[in-house]
Amino acid sequence: MNKVRIGIVGLGNMGSGHAQYLIEGQVKGAELTAVSDINPKRLKLAKEQWGDRVLTFESPEALFRSGAVDGILLCTPHYDHPRQAIDAFSCGLHVLVEKPAGVYTQQVREMNEAAAASGKVYGIMYNQRSNPLYVKLRELISSGELGEIRRTNWIITNWYRSQAYYNSGGWRATWGGEGGGVLINQDPHQLDLWQWTTGLMPKRIRAFCSFGKHRDIEVENDVTAYAEYENGATGVFVTSTYEAPGTNRFEISGDRGKIVIEDDKMTFWRLRELESEFNRTNTNAWGQPEIWKCEIPVASGGAQHKEITQNWTDAIMGGTPLLAPGEDGIKGLTLSNAMLLSTWTDNWVSLPIDEDVFYDKLQEQILFSANGKR
Missing domain, CATH: 3.40.50.720 (NAD(P)-binding Rossmann-like Domain)
Known part of the structure; x- marks a missing residue:
């Protein structure tokens, strides 16, 4: 060939x-x-x-x-x-x-x-897996430079979409046309990067989705989700399409400090020693680990x-x-399905999700939509 x-x-x-x-x-x-x-x-x-x-x-x-x-x-x-x-x-x-x-x-x-x-x-x-920022983040985490992950927090609210955008196509922002809103349309890259860079998938998720908030649409356009991991770490994912100006800030805290990606820059607040080690040996009631603020150089490029x-x-x-x-596509989709299912059932959702229950709930939304209900 x-x-x-x-x-x-x-x-x-x-x-x-x-x-x-x-x-x-x-x-x-x-x-x-x-x-x-x-x-x-x-x-x-x-x-x-x-x-x-x-x-x-x-x-x-x-x-x-x-x-x-x-x-x-x-x-x-x-x-x-x-x-x-x-x-x-x-x-x-x-x-x-x-x-x-x-x-x-x-x-x-x-x-x-x-x-x-x-x-x-x-x-x-x-395509965001080729972004040097996230490639570098994944390298730092997988190499152990950040230590064991303790918390993740991603605020991604700069997906501003006006009503005119939603009105531009009858299939947009509908359960039958797109199958969801911000989670399925705008956020697949972030949901992928959330687990790809950290190497972690949650054990359970509790989410609160708002449907048609400040917009005349039927699907979710405002989400706050809380995730728990097997190692005791926690994560928060916040997203919306109506905030102006919006924010895109990904923060990952580990035993060795904190990494923040914002405004296309990466900052590493690195501890001189592991927090767990400092805590074990420290005898000063008001002592804190020594922290170095490092601006991490990131290669240009990423096609x-x-x-x-x-x-x-x-x-x-x-x-x-x-x-x-292609097999990785199911991971980010599992996160978005879990967030919707948690909202629809008003409860925690364990991963892997019950796929039959999610499918049935989705069909209910499509049926409501077809009957002119929200």
Whole structure:
């Protein structure tokens, strides 16, 4: 294989963006050879832009069975990802899926199983995993530099969306169209990074979601969640889409100090010795550990979407390990499902969640929505 022939399913904002850098040859070893979309206007525009260079198909199924591609990049609505990925795997194709992996973990688990059975390369577009800030954070934590994690706190409220945004598409902010709100649409990257950088998944979650707060929508747009971990650590995740100005601050406290990421900078308040060791030996009633404030240098770069696509291409061509394996998509989705389920049941939710209960609760929301209820 000299090049990986890539097909894109869905030519909305994300699909068109991926298509552009592929057409421009910015991914070594990859070539955009086909696209599909159910909207005839988008296919017409693709033909006008790219002519005979790229084949167009009116359905994903036709594209999968065309023999024109080796791998598929799925940029379709959330609910469609698992079904289309499973179909693509059955046709012997590699798959790279846009985030989120799906709407509920039950369907994503089926997608993961199909991927494993196919033996094909399966990735997810977690482009923030290429962000040098979070790469460095993960390195510092995994190396033990921060010590055992004790607390995490992420405030991510700079997802401002006006009512005009929600009014721009009938599928937006609906249970039947998107399957959720800020957790499924805006926050998949943060929910992924929360567990990817720390290496921790909670043992249980208690969350409080508000639906249509300050906006005329039916899904969650304000969330405060509290997580507990097996090692005794705790975490808080706060997000919304109506605050202006918003905040994006990720704080991780460990036995060796505290790391804060904010305004695209990383600061490490590092203790000279482990807090646990200081506490064991200290005899001064008012003593405190010595603290060094360190501005952590972070490399420039991080090609975001292109880097994930390049990595996926390299994995197909030569077996390069994936930065964002598709199987990881279920982890962040588990967190968002747990937060919604906790709110719907007004109770703690243990992980792994009861997938059948979540599915039934989601169907209730879709039914209420169809009947004009909130």
